[in-house]
Amino acid sequence: MRNAALALGFFAVVSCLAFLSNDTSAQNAFAPQQTHWEYKVVHINKLVGDAKDLDAIISGLEDGLNDLGKQQWELCLEINGGVVLKRPR
DSSP states (O other): OHHHHHHHHHHHHHHHHHHHOSOHHHHHHHSOOOOOEEEEEEEHHHHHTTOOSHHHHHHHHHHHHHHHHHTTOEEEEEETTEEEEEEEO
């Protein structure tokens, strides 16, 4: 029981020192990481090109999205004939 109380006290002191420290790495250890995003909107016609039949449209769309994926773009949603993509800055 005494060991548990000592361990708890030690943890409390170390935690207080970490918060009061000017060391930013100790402060950042408790701060949530924030991701900043950049967005891109692409019209589906730009991805599909001049394709007329369904197979060519699907193939063009897949190829275009795969190319964007290689650039770290992630598809968020499709809206009104366009796609919204995001990637971390």
